[in-house]
Amino acid sequence: MTAISRRHTLGLMGGAAAASLIGMPALASTKVKVGALRFTSHAASFVAFERGYFSEAGLDVEFKFFQAAQPMAVAIASGDADYAVTAVSGGLISLAEKGAAKVIGGALSEEPGIDGQKILVSKAAFDAGVTDPSKLDGKTFAVTQSGSSFHYMGSKVAAKEGVSMSYKPLQKVGAIIGAIKTGQVDAWSIVPHIAKPLAGAGAVHIIGDIADYLPNYQVTTVFTSADNASGERAKTEAFLKAFSRGADDFNAALVDKTAGDDAAEEMVKLIHKYVYADRPYEKASVSIRNGAMRINKNASMNVASIQDQIDWFKSEDLIKPSVTLDTLVDKSYVEAS
Secondary structure: OOEEEOOOOOOHHHHHHHHHHOOOOOOOOEEEEEEEOOOHHHHHHHHHHHOOHHHHOOEEEEEEEOOOHHHHHHHHHHOOOOEEEEOOOHHHHHHHHOOOEEEEEEOEEOOOOOOOOEEEEEHHHHHOOOOOHHHOOOOEEEEOOOOOHHHHHHHHHHHHHOOOOEEEEOOOHHHHHHHHHOOOOOEEEEOHHHHHHHHHOOOEEEEEEHHHOOOOOEOOEEEEEHHHHHHOHHHHHHHHHHHHHHHHHHHHHHHOOOOOHHHHHHHHHHHHOOOOOOOOHHHHHHHHHHOOOEEOHHHOEOHHHHHHHHHHHHHOOOOOOOOOHHHHEOOOOOOEO
16 A cells, blocks of 8 residues: 655635635635545546646645455555445445445446447467457456455356356456466456557457447546544545546546547646556556546446446345445535436
C-alpha cells in the first residue's frame, strides 16, 4: 500500500467562493483518505485531485492504493480510508451487513457501444481450442478472492454458456496476470486497459466481452463507512460533488470525445501519473485510452445491477439471506440510472 498527498492552500474568502461554485459549504481543508486501484477506471478521483476539485470542496485528499477490492473494503470499515471506488464484493456486503460500510454512488459501468471488460484465456488454453466462452467447460477461472467481482463475472458467463468452471483465488491482479501468462490458469475477465496490451503482446487471447453477459453492469461503486454516510453528510456530499466533476472531465475527454484532441491528450497525461507510471508515456497512453469506459455522471448507480449482484452472492451462500439493497446502499445519496 502506498500513499500520495497534496495540500492546496485557499484563503478563507477564496475557499468559500470556490466551494460555493459547486453548491457546497467550505470544509476548511478536511483531511480525507481515498482508496484506489491504479486503474484507468479510477480516473475520476485522480482528475478531481489533480485539477483541484477536491480542494475547492474543502477536502485535503491523500490516496491509499490497493491491489484488490476486498482489502479496500476492510480499510474503509477500519477507518484506514474514508472513501473508495471499487467493485461490489462479498466482503463489502458483509461489512455493510455489520453496519460498517455503505455504498453511496456508482462509478464504472458497462455501456452499449463502449468497449468494456474482456474475457481472456491463456495462450495454452486458446491453442487447445478454447476460442470462445462456450468452450470454457472444465477450465480454471482466476479471481482475486472468492466473492470478488471476478467471481461474479465468471459465474455469470458460465451460467449463460451452460459450462462449469473452477475458480482459483490469487489475491492480487498482478498475480493473476502472471498466472494466465504462464498458463497456470485458463481464463479471466478484466478491464480493457489491461486486457488489450496482454492480448497485443501475444500472452493471452480475448475470446469475448462481459457486456454480452452482463449488459449495463454496474462494475464499480463509490462507498464509505456507515459513520461517514450517516454522520458526515457535508463531507460526503462534497466528496461526491468533486468526484463527479472529475468523472465529467474524464468522460468528455476520453469516452464521449467531445472535449477535443488536446483535452484528450492532457487527460491521458494526467492519468499516466497514476496508471502505468513506470512505463514510457508513448506505450502507456495507448493502454490508458483503451481503458476509457463510462464513469457514471453524478455518481448515479444502476440499482438493478446492484440488486442482481446481491442476489448472486446469496445464491452462492456468500452473504446472509437477510441482506437487502438497503443493507448495502444509502439511497439518500444515490441517483438511480
